[in-house]
Amino acid sequence: MSTAGMEAIDLRAAREALRETAPLVHCLTNTVVQTITANALLAAGAAPAMVDAPQEAGDFAVVASAVLINVGTVHERTAEAMRLAARSAGAAGTPWVLDPVAVGGLAYRTVLAQELVALRPTVVRGNASEVLALAGAGAGGRGVDSTAGADDAAEAAAELALRTGGVVAVSGAVDLLTDGRRTVRVGGGSVLLTRTTGAGCALGALVAAYLAVTDDPLTGTAAAHAHVALAAERAATVAGGPGTFAPAWLDALDAIDGETLATADVRVE
Amino acid sequence: MSTAGMEAIDLRAAREALRETAPLVHCLTNTVVQTITANALLAAGAAPAMVDAPQEAGDFAVVASAVLINVGTVHERTAEAMRLAARSAGAAGTPWVLDPVAVGGLAYRTVLAQELVALRPTVVRGNASEVLALAGAGAGGRGVDSTAGADDAAEAAAELALRTGGVVAVSGAVDLLTDGRRTVRVGGGSVLLTRTTGAGCALGALVAAYLAVTDDPLTGTAAAHAHVALAAERAATVAGGPGTFAPAWLDALDAIDGETLATADVRVE
Amino acid sequence: MSTAGMEAIDLRAAREALRETAPLVHCLTNTVVQTITANALLAAGAAPAMVDAPQEAGDFAVVASAVLINVGTVHERTAEAMRLAARSAGAAGTPWVLDPVAVGGLAYRTVLAQELVALRPTVVRGNASEVLALAGAGAGGRGVDSTAGADDAAEAAAELALRTGGVVAVSGAVDLLTDGRRTVRVGGGSVLLTRTTGAGCALGALVAAYLAVTDDPLTGTAAAHAHVALAAERAATVAGGPGTFAPAWLDALDAIDGETLATADVRVE
Numbered sequence: 001m002s003t004a005g006m007e008a009i010d011l012r013a014a015r016e017a018l019r020e021t022a023p024l025v026h027c028l029t030n031t032v033v034q035t036i037t038a039n040a041l042l043a044a045g046a047a048p049a050m051v052d053a054p055q056e057a058g059d060f061a062v063v064a065s066a067v068l069i070n071v072g073t074v075h076e077r078t079a080e081a082m083r084l085a086a087r088s089a090g091a092a093g094t095p096w097v098l099d100p101v102a103v104g105g106l107a108y109r110t111v112l113a114q115e116l117v118a119l120r121p122t123v124v125r126g127n128a129s130e131v132l133a134l135a136g137a138g139a140g141g142r143g144v145d146s147t148a149g150a151d152d153a154a155e156a157a158a159e160l161a162l163r164t165g166g167v168v169a170v171s172g173a174v175d176l177l178t179d180g181r182r183t184v185r186v187g188g189g190s191v192l193l194t195r196t197t198g199a200g201c202a203l204g205a206l207v208a209a210y211l212a213v214t215d216d217p218l219t220g221t222a223a224a225h226a227h228v229a230l231a232a233e234r235a236a237t238v239a240g241g242p243g244t245f246a247p248a249w250l251d252a253l254d255a256i257d258g259e260t261l262a263t264a265d266v267r268v269e
Numbered sequence: 270m271s272t273a274g275m276e277a278i279d280l281r282a283a284r285e286a287l288r289e290t291a292p293l294v295h296c297l298t299n300t301v302v303q304t305i306t307a308n309a310l311l312a313a314g315a316a317p318a319m320v321d322a323p324q325e326a327g328d329f330a331v332v333a334s335a336v337l338i339n340v341g342t343v344h345e346r347t348a349e350a351m352r353l354a355a356r357s358a359g360a361a362g363t364p365w366v367l368d369p370v371a372v373g374g375l376a377y378r379t380v381l382a383q384e385l386v387a388l389r390p391t392v393v394r395g396n397a398s399e400v401l402a403l404a405g406a407g408a409g410g411r412g413v414d415s416t417a418g419a420d421d422a423a424e425a426a427a428e429l430a431l432r433t434g435g436v437v438a439v440s441g442a443v444d445l446l447t448d449g450r451r452t453v454r455v456g457g458g459s460v461l462l463t464r465t466t467g468a469g470c471a472l473g474a475l476v477a478a479y480l481a482v483t484d485d486p487l488t489g490t491a492a493a494h495a496h497v498a499l500a501a502e503r504a505a506t507v508a509g510g511p512g513t514f515a516p517a518w519l520d521a522l523d524a525i526d527g528e529t530l531a532t533a534d535v536r537v538e
Numbered sequence: 539m540s541t542a543g544m545e546a547i548d549l550r551a552a553r554e555a556l557r558e559t560a561p562l563v564h565c566l567t568n569t570v571v572q573t574i575t576a577n578a579l580l581a582a583g584a585a586p587a588m589v590d591a592p593q594e595a596g597d598f599a600v601v602a603s604a605v606l607i608n609v610g611t612v613h614e615r616t617a618e619a620m621r622l623a624a625r626s627a628g629a630a631g632t633p634w635v636l637d638p639v640a641v642g643g644l645a646y647r648t649v650l651a652q653e654l655v656a657l658r659p660t661v662v663r664g665n666a667s668e669v670l671a672l673a674g675a676g677a678g679g680r681g682v683d684s685t686a687g688a689d690d691a692a693e694a695a696a697e698l699a700l701r702t703g704g705v706v707a708v709s710g711a712v713d714l715l716t717d718g719r720r721t722v723r724v725g726g727g728s729v730l731l732t733r734t735t736g737a738g739c740a741l742g743a744l745v746a747a748y749l750a751v752t753d754d755p756l757t758g759t760a761a762a763h764a765h766v767a768l769a770a771e772r773a774a775t776v777a778g779g780p781g782t783f784a785p786a787w788l789d790a791l792d793a794i795d796g797e798t799l800a801t802a803d804v805r806v807e
Contacts, residue, residue, distance in 0.1 A: 032572040032588050034301040038466035043511050048466065050301050053344035055377035063374070075591035075615060077344060105601070108593035195792075197576035197586065242581050243788025250512025254464075303570040307735035312780050317735065319570050322613035324646035332643070346613060519781025523733075 009184065009268055012258035014214050014223035019045040019257075023065035023212035027205055028052045028082050030072025030101065033198030036246065037068075040202035043253035044227065046209040053077075058084035065212035067096035068205045069116060071109045079112050086119045095122040095211035095220075099204040104133025117164060122217050124160060125169040125204045128153035135160040150176040154183070167217045169207065171200055175225045177218060184222045187265035189229035190236035192245040199249070203228045226264035230256055278453065278537055281527035283483050283492035288314040288526075292334035292481035296474055297321045297351050299341025299370065302467030305515065306337075309471035312522035313496065315478040322346075327353035334481035336365035337474045338385060340378045348381050355388045364391040364480035364489075368473040373402025386433060391486050393429060394438040394473045397422035404429040419445040423452070436486045438476065440469055444494045446487060453491045456534035458498035459505035461514040468518070472497045495533035499525055547722065547806055550796035552752050552761035557583040557795075561603035561750035565743055566590045566620050568610025568639065571736030574784065575606075578740035581791035582765065584747040591615075596622035603750035605634035606743045607654060609647045617650050624657045633660040633749035633758075637742040642671025655702060660755050662698060663707040663742045666691035673698040688714040692721070705755045707745065709738055713763045715756060722760045725803035727767035728774035730783040737787070741766045764802035768794055 024047045029037055038048040051060040054077060061067050067089045069082045089096040098121035100113040113134060117124070124134065128148035135156035150172030157168040161180035170176045175186040193199040203224060210220035210227075231252035239245035293316045298306055307317040320329040323346060330336050336358045338351045358365040367390040369382040382403060386393070393403065397417035404425035419441030426437040430449035439445045446453040462468040475496060479489035500521035508514035562585045567575055576586040589598040592615060599605050605627045607620045627634040636659035638651040651672060655662070662672065666686035673694035688710030695706040699718035708714045715722040731737040744765060748758035769790035777783035 030588070031300045031569050032576055035304055035466060035573055038301055039511065039515075042464045042466060049371070050299070050342055051371070051375065052342060053377060055344070056375045060375065073588055073590060075593070102587070102589070106589065106594045106598060108591060195580045197573060197580060239789075240786075241789030241792045242577065243785035243790075243792070246577075247512035247516060247785060248509075251508075251510030252512075254510045254512070300569050304573055304735060307570055308780065308784075311733045311735060318640070319568070319611055320640070320644065321611060322646060324613070325644045329644060516781035516785060517778075520777075520779030521781075523779045523781070 008216065009219050009222050009266060011223050011226055011264060011266065012262040014210055014219060015227065015256070015258035015261040017213035018209060021213050022047050023209050024049060024063070025066050025068060025205055025208050025212070026051060026060050026064035026085065027068045028057060028078060028085055029068060029070035029201060029205070032072060033201040036198040037202045037205045039250055040253055041205055041209060043250040044206055044209060048205070052081045054080045054084060057081035058088040061085040061088035061094060062092045064094060066208035067094060068099065068208040069096060070099035070101055070201055070204055071103065071113060072101035072201065074109055074112060082112070082116065086116055086121070090119055095208065095217065097121060097123045097125055097204050097208045097211070099201060100124065100126045100130045100134050101201070103130050120164045121166055122211055123167045123169060123207050123221050124164065125171070125207055127171050131160065131168060131170050132156050150174060167221045169221050169225065171203070177221050177225065179218045182218060183269045184218060185267045185269070186222060186225040186229055188233050190232040192236050192239060192242055193228070193232045195242040196246050196249070199228070222266055223261065226261055226266050227253065227256060230261065230264045277485065278488050278491050278535060280492050280495055280533060280535065281531040283479055283488060284496065284525070284527035284530040286482035287478060290482050291316050292478050293318060293332070294335050294337060294474055294477050294481070295320060295329050295333035295354065296337045297326060297347065297354055298337060298339035298470060298474070301341060302470040305467040306471045306474045308519055309522055310474055310478055312519040313475055313478060317474070321350045323349045323353060326350035327357040330354040330357035330363060331361045333363060335477035336363060337368065337477040338365060339368035339370055339470055339473055340372065340382060341370035341470065343378055343381060351381070351385065355385055355390070359388055364477065364486065366390060366392045366394055366473050366477045366480070368470060369393065369395045369399045369403050370470070372399050389433045390435055391480055392436045392438060392476050392490050393433065394440070394476055396440050400429065400437060400439050401425050419443060423447070436490045438490050438494065440472070446490050446494065448487045451487060452538045453487060454536045454538070455491060455494040455498055457502050459501040461505050461508060461511055462497070462501045464511040465515050465518070468497070491535055492530065495530055495535050496522065496525060499530060499533045546754065547757050547760050547804060549761050549764055549802060549804065550800040552748055552757060553765070553794070553796035553799040555751035556747060559751050560585050561747050562587060562601070563604050563606060563743055563746050563750070564589060564598050564602035564623065565606045566595060566616060566623055567606060567608035567739060567743070570610060571739040574736040575740045575743045577788055578791055579743055579747060581788040582744055582747060586743070590619045592618045592622060595619035596626040599623040599626035599632060600630045602632060604746035605632060606637065606746040607634060608637035608639055608739055608742055609641065609651060610639035610739065612647055612650060620650070620654065624654055624659070628657055633746065633755065635659060635661045635663055635742050635746045635749070637739060638662065638664045638668045638672050639739070641668050658702045659704055660749055661705045661707060661745050661759050662702065663709070663745055665709050669698065669706060669708050670694050688712060692716070705759045707759050707763065709741070715759050715763065717756045720756060721807045722756060723805045723807070724760060724763040724767055726771050728770040730774050730777060730780055731766070731770045733780040734784050734787070737766070760804055761799065764799055764804050765791065765794060768799060768802045
């Protein structure tokens with residue numbers, strides 16, 4: 001653990017800034033996870049808005065504090081809205097997150113994701129298979145599952161981060177985050193996160209929310225991952241199974257304050 | 270409090286009528302809140318159906334007991350379905366509710382909402398920013414948030430109600446309902462309603478359900494607001510946070526009977 | 539009860555096979571129920587994926603272990619994706635389930651469902667009104683409600699099963715399942731299933747998951763119905779109402795193992 005690095009990742013300040021400013025997060029995300037994504041943002045103290053018509057997405061991305069683009073159930077209309085939102089966010093200097101769900105295994109979304117990567121997202125967040133596929137180093141997983149661990153994608157993630165000039169976050173038992181120079185690992189969490197649809201997608205939205213309130217994208221990305229992992233640990237202690245885990249996880253996202261978040265298992269290298 | 274007015278707003282009779290007749294509520298609503306909207310209707314004793322293809326929406330609005338139109342994630346196809354459903358409902362004399370989510374801030378949906386207002390919805394339900402924007406008196410909020418209180422929109426709401434010949438309901442810490450002549454205020458509730466995505470949208474659907482079982486639209490609108498507020502108060506006493514609030518709120522919507530609803534904080538002026 | 543029949547329906551083996559193989563279930567389903575459908579699959583031990591763009595649905599159906607097609611909120615784009623997925627599944631020998639939500643009452647989806655029936659789904663799962671309408675013997679219900687009991691559709695179900703060469707399952711207080719020769723009745727369950735949006739739709743997805751891990755479609759269909767019913771009975775004992783029932787039901791889907799599932803109320807005739 002690098003003490004210098006730890007000072008750079010101020011989780012407490014990030015959490016307090018999120019609560020104080022309630023950033024408006026514009027989510028263009030898949031229809032399976034819209035509800036839990038909105039609820040996770042509300043629980044954390046952010047304000048969600050889901051606007052995915054091509055007539056509105058570009059204009060709204062300018063007003064928003066941050067933008068999430070998740071290609072989980074993308075089709076022609078929403079792909080067009082995503083392109084417009086990404087361009088607007090880029091032009092306005094608004095931070096935005098790309099979640100390349102199931103990229104690699106399906107040609108249509110893989111082409112779209114490559115196009116979006118070229119617009120230089122502030123953060124790319126996915127599992128190892130998705131990051132490997134996006135970096136051109138793998139064929140992708142089966143749907144939303146990853147058949148590789150986060151560390152298997154460490155090199156591909158660093159390469160991709162240098163290409164976008166942003167951060168790449170790889171979710172796994174231990175999450176791996178990198179801006180191509182520094183690497184952060186976030187531990188903790190619970191296996192129940194993988195048994196709740198949309199927990200990973202909601203993490204992408206929380207990354208966007210934290211980007212809006214931090215100057216350093218790696219700090220914002222780490223704070224979101226730490227927040228999700230710590231809330232999952234707490235929820236797992238009270239949940240009776242994957243069904244009661246989800247509401248307990250939202251309660252914990254709400255309850256965790258800056259002081260508590262600073263205790264999360266975040267290691268800077 | 271006007272005793273005469275209170276007699277006109279018979280909450281107990283409305284609640285009992287809803288349970289006995291289980292009205293079929295046709296919801297054309299945003300994809301973020303479809304699940305909680307359907308579950309809130311089921312909990313209250315109504316039957317939800319979400320049919321938003323242009324090939325079906327017009328026909329289904331004729332069969333339904335009431336219709337909800339919520340423009341939260343509207344786009345070309347669903348806008349067309351909404352126009353057809355509103356026209357069918359109007360022609361058939363079926364009550365319908367317009368929820369102008371985020372109108373004012375976004376041009377595409379604002380034009381659509383104005384077009385729908387011209388079709389004279391039985392009830393318009395929104396927050397103060399949305400009602401001000403729809404009445405031509407404000408520029409709208411940022412997304413789903415209102416930057417104004419319900420009373421700030423009292424004049425605009427009354428003006429809009431006289432224009433549509435229906436009721437306008439403004440949600441806030443205290444809800445303000447008006448048909449342009451009478452005003453009803455509904456208190457109670459819980460701040461946790463604002464931290465649960467879709468609670469306000471589900472309220473719009475419950476207004477539609479109550480319109481189907483009451484002769485006076487102001488009574489139906491008041492009963493729905495009272496039902497939501499009272500259930501929220503109960504849920505807040507058992508919830509551990511915003512995550513466990515939602516299922517507790519649905520339980521409370523189910524548990525509240527006519528006698529209990531009659532105790533809600535509803536003031537007629 | 540037929541002992542020979544009971545031996546043919548090995549619920550324990552089906553449950554254990556599902557947990558061991560975690561089949562990938564490709565769901566083209568309505569937007570109201572996507573979340574609970576994915577969560578029910580995850581709770582049972584399957585892997586959900588929702589891909590409904592015409593550009594991807596055909597290719598993905600080939601990769602998936604099983605496919606669900608549910609027409610609840612179908613429109614032009616998703617209808618095209620459903621046709622492609624059904625044809626791909628048929629060509630690849632992948633089992634697939636058709637859930638004809640509200641068929642009979644609405645012309646557009648009724649024509650589509652008839653077209654899909656001609657592609658010979660492995661299982662058709664619906665309520666009595668829907669099965670009667672699909673078999674050409676009834677006019678359908680009002681939306682998702684059935685105005686008939688499962689046994690009212692016994693003859694139509696058997697006729698439809700012989701036509702498709704598969705299984706037809708009719709949900710009701712007691713579910714009726716048939717392949718045209720054998721009939722299975724599944725009891726138990728809870729009325730709270732009918733007050734939770736998407737419980738029936740999630741059942742269709744679980745049928746698909748079980749088809750992927752059993753050789754006999756009637757066995758797979760029975761296992762899914764038994765799993766849902768038994769989990770509902772358990773959840774009803776701890777739920778405070780329809781809101782807390784849903785997470786408890788997911789917990790119970792997870793908790794029920796092969797030995798427990800073998801105790802379900804399943805009668806072969």
